[in-house]
Amino acid sequence: MNLSTLTAHELLDLLKNQKTTPQAITESVLKAIQRTDDKIKAYVRVRDQEPGFAPTRGSVPMAHRDLGGLTPAPSQTHLPISIKDNICIRGSPTTCASRILEGFKPSYHATVIERILSAGGLIVGQTNMDEFAFGSSTENSCFGPTRNPWNLDCVPGGSSGGSAAAVAGHEAIWALGSDTGGSIRQPASFCGVVGLKPTYGRVSRYGLIAFASSLDQIGPLTKDVTDSALLLKIIAGHDSRDSTSADVPVPDYTASLVEDVKGLRIGLPKEYFIEGLDREVKEAIEAAIAVLQKKGAIFQEVSLPHTEYAVATYYIVATAEASSNLARFDGVQYGLRCQPKTSRKTALVDMYEETRDAGFGKEAKRRIMLGTYALSSGYYEAYYLRGQKVRTLIKNDFDRVFEECAAILTPTSPTTAFRIGEKIDDPLAMYLSDIYTISANLAGIPAMSVPCGFSQKGLPIGLQILAKPFAEEMIFRIAYAYEQAALWHKRKVSL
């Protein structure tokens, strides 16, 4: 039995019944990576192969070494997990798939990493992404693109494409990604896995190398809804090191894994079911709606009137924050430094310019320029400030709908995975693939993508479930009920 193809909860059962060991599970994952990652290229760094990582064979589980003497508690997972390359792991290169962070090794663990290690998790590798999370295809990585396990000529989505592809391709049991405008959900949708963006503030951002501070969240990418609930439970919770993390208790999300949606009102925003939505995607969503209706859910049309402003608002607010967050990459303390031989007088500015020119990719530069412009004197009121005000309107739209509905259902993406290279020269077209996911980040609400079918060409389709702040339990409930009825997660890719 190929352990790497199982879900986390299946493996936990096996571990509990002593039918397997953490080492065997980790071995299986590492073997899978060895076998297939040449083709998928989901990983940028694998524990076994990198000098910075400790070996896994025959020795004490890495959890102990990483915990530095702390004894893991009884409810241990001891499962291998894969981490997107923008989450700090002490002592391991963490580069955000950017040349400018070449050689950077954080001196501390991100809070989510500490929580995973305390729960006994083992970090098996770091996954590919769009540079600094700027992208929807994982083509903007300095390491080269990751490929979709379902069709190697297609993108896995982005920016957490590496994590999604690794999970879908059974090169990971489960993984962490980050989502600023859809970067967990859209690749989950493209790769046929479950991806959750928690409520803003649900999971600590301490140690997440920031893209847009008011939009970023770390979240799980998993093979099924149950695993998502398990992983969220481990990483969620207040963190005193993150002023934006919410002091809201973490419920036992697994208690929401019941197949009961009777009487739940689910809204269908009319602004989402429009031109540009792929016919096959639309049909898959409609079929999913029928499945849930059969189980007793009640659907109604709702309106989110400010939807049309979401993409514009996002590309102003997010890029503005990003332009500031990326200012620290200047060649002074860590990472890449280019010092051209110029006059003493201009040496400092030359270092800044040369380093950032060589270190940042095209999309990163594009977004930094956009963001700088949006904040600049004379434009701040017209762009950033106005964008933030429109954001309130977008949030109010959701608040109104959630007064009547327990959740909202939409497609995750207007299309299935596009071909590598198809949209890379058309940034605007690329931006529009986030059209359904972006609003959730702007409003700060939780949202999940769940597999709901395949296109004729065999590419996965995802549906998105949104709920009001801190109502992840509602999302798990609906997602689980749907998943158990439709069983799309049972169809596994073969490579």
Add this chain to the structure above:
Amino acid sequence: MSEFEPVIGLEVHLQLKTATKIFCGCPNRFGEEPNTLVCPVCLGLPGSLPVLNQKALVYAIKIALALNCEINPFIKFDRKNYYYPDLPKGYQISQYDLPVGRGGWVLITLNGDRKKILIKRVHLEEDAGKLIHDSQGGCTLVDYNRTGTPLMEIVSEPDLASSQEAYEYLIALKLTFQYLDVSDCDMEKGSLRVDANISLRKKGDSTLGTKTEIKNMNSFRAVKAALDFEADRQKALLTAGERIVPETRLWDDAKGATQPMRSKEEAHDYRYFPEPDLVPFVVSPETVAQIKNQLPELPAQKKERFLKQYQIPEYDARILIQDKDLAGFFENCSTLYSEIKKVSNWLIGPVLQELNARKLALKDLGLKPRDLVHLIQKVDQEILSNLAAKEALRQMLDTGKTIEALVAEQGLTQISDEAALEAVLDEVIQENENAVRQIRQGKESAMGFLVGQAMRKTAGKANPKKIKEMIKRRFVHG
């Protein structure tokens, strides 16, 4: 007199002496090995996040209240974006449009007149690191110990009309901060920094002229000198019909002049926007009231109280409150001794002289209120002359002995016995015929001279009052 008058505004940066930095738990200390008081947050490492030190906010509100500001009920932080090696994040977390306090004022006294200097705003921000230029190695070294130190920025309105007013304003501010115990206020260590803005306008004009900014002044005296220089420089230019270039100039203490900054003048667009990593803070009226109640008596209040309660002159009160410890010492003495004016004289005179000469703070002098009171009482009892008492004070400070011990040891007791003094007076008269002649001619000052000679002969022990009496009896009355 000049047809031009200066218009001056000052920006004061004050490092707050909280135990830890403003956004992280690193110790807030000066003078340690470089880059030892750092962590991912104040180094601005990727993934790090700021968390506000609540104490810093309380200190900020205290300062704002002491400066009579309106406290903003809703405050937030903003990012000020620019590139420099001492700024690890590429932005400084500061406050833009919702600062801690606004619309305050400070009273200064100049030549007996009181003037209200308006304060535009006070806000909290983080300090940057320190650059050390190693010209030998041809490089610049960065020390991040200072990044994240809490800073209070206090911006005055352009209300200061002269360099002297600017000086008084700084004295008044520093005194307030010392009373609040929120900062070391040490310009040499950089815990208090001053930038000045100055322009000139024709007397009677209401429109402001072009201003220049002056930096790199390392003492209040330097601020005054720099403003004087810059006012003269601008006056010369304007009189010659030239324009003032709006620029930043550095004060060169050695040359006694301001020089334009060598770096290219780029207009800084700081692209301020609200800091998304920090949530806004609500400052309730209850919190403000609570902090206000905890404020110590401030310098202006203490001065007024001293005038009323102790009936001492303004001059005295002003000097006593300049040092919180001195004022406290004075009050302590008043509980032990009723002729409080004498205490004031001693403190303002000999004690302050000793403090200056020994370069010590009052708390390190080793003098207690009852020690001073006993000394003064010895003079009251005519056991010591004033002169002898001053010398005794010096000895008390040198040896740590009480005045009783010193008097006993050295037989310091003043000679007031007339019989003993008669002999001394005889000698003095014999040796100073000239002076005697002058006294007979009615010259008062010659009497003082003879008294002085008698004091010399007795090594200060003669009771000068007695000597003078005796001289008068001998020459004036007969």
